[in-house]
Every structure is written in structure tokens, then in C-alpha cells.
Amino acid sequence: MDPIHLCQPDVGKSCGACCGLYNWDDHSRERLEPLFQKKTDLFRSLVRNSGSFDSYRREISELFSQSKLFKTIYNCEFLGFVDGPRTKVGCLLHPMVNDGEDLRDHSFYGKELCASHECPSYTYLTQEEKKAVIYGCDDWYIYGLVVTDIDFVKEYFKIVYNTLGETIDPEKIKERELKAVISDYFRLKEEWRFKSRKKRLGKYYFSYEESHIADIDYQKRLGIDGSRFDKILVSLESEFRSAGELYEAERIIQASIDRFIEVYTHG
């Protein structure tokens, strides 16, 4: 079986999470997209055309003035858009985008570390889950958020597998209707209406320069024992003001799973 390349899976999207893509207090699409457009433009004019890494770093330092979520993770100045239509984030120093020349030794981590790194999703997501994420997602911003959120992916498909009594055939996600269902679920990572306003990235929250795993205090805040979708809700950075909000959140997730199973089975 061919290994699946999660970082750059196809021509339409990619991930750059471990290079610091989302490691900003404000990591909204509205903030990141212009930042990466600008970095890509600067790299092309100052490094590719003029060979000046110093000028590039000087210009970039102004763009990097915003505060980071997790201080000890390096936000690489060489992460940008690596394709013509600018639908893929990736390494601007990679030989694929520099006519075969590998420039990664100019980076903080260096060529060997950059080339060999694989995040836990490579290990913990099954082949089916990896393909489901790749086939169900056409957008760099959401793709990186989803493919690195192991709980968010695994919990959903665990319920699907348990209901169906078998793993799924991810090739079916290439079909329009099923793809729409799973794409809507993945988009919750960006559009979740119960998102906390605190410093969060998935299940992690950040305080005093450290990261911690968040939880939802159902009993204290909502007067109930818990939720069957706890891991998904934590991954979605949820914060609920009432039990009614939690029930609405559960209804949205359950409706997605039900629809997935219906379309998968009969669609």
C-alpha cells in the first residue's frame, strides 16, 4: 500500500501546521490569508529574484509582530503559498518550488529536520481516516485544522464504524453527496458557533506560555453529567452558556453522523 502524504496530498490543498501556520493568537483565515500572500510575494521578489535572505527576514519581522499562541513553537518565516493559484501552503525553501535547489538549510530547523518530520496524524489516523480527510476537504485553511486534529476525525468515524458495523470505504467520499456531508462537518472547525473566545487551538488552550488540554466542566457550568460527543466538542473549542446550547451542539453533530450513514448506505 502506498504511503499517504498528508502534508501535500494533492494539487488543491496542503498543511503547514507544524511550521507554525496556526500558531498565532489570531489564526483566523482573514488574518492568515493576507499574511501568507504577503510572505509569498516578498519571498519571490527578495529571495528568488535577488537572493537576499537578510532583506526578506527584515521585512518579515514586521509581519511577525503579532503574538503567538504557543511561545516555544517556532513560526517559520518560510511558510507561504507554494503553487500558482495559491491554494497550497508549504515550504518556500523546498526544492520543488526552487527549481530543484534545496534552500532549507537557511531555516531555523534545517534541511534534515524539516524533511524528516511527520506529525502524530501519520501514526494515529488509519488509512481510511486519512483518505476521508483528503477526499472531504478542498481548502488549505480547513484541511490543516482537520488533519492535525486526531480526536475530531477519529471520534466521528468511530461512531460511524460502530453504527455501520464496519470501516468505511473512503473512495465513496469522492461522490458529491457524501463529500458534501463530510465537508460540512470539517467546516465546523472554522464556523463553530459555540467557539470559546479564549486562546485555543483545537483541544489545547494556552496560558502562561504553556499549553494545556482543555475540558468542559459539564456539571459545574451546565448541571449535567457530560456529553457523548465530548472529544469532538473539546476539539471544536466549545464553550456553552447553557444546557440548551450543548443540546443544540449535540444535535448538529448527530445530524451530520446520521446523514453520513444514510448517504453512505443508500446514496
Ligand code: SF4
Ligand atoms: S502538521 Fe503533519 S500533516 Fe501538517 S505539515 Fe506538519 S507533518 Fe504535515
Ligand code: SF4
Ligand atoms: S523551512 Fe522547515 S519549518 Fe520552515 S516552512 Fe520549510 S519545512 Fe516548514
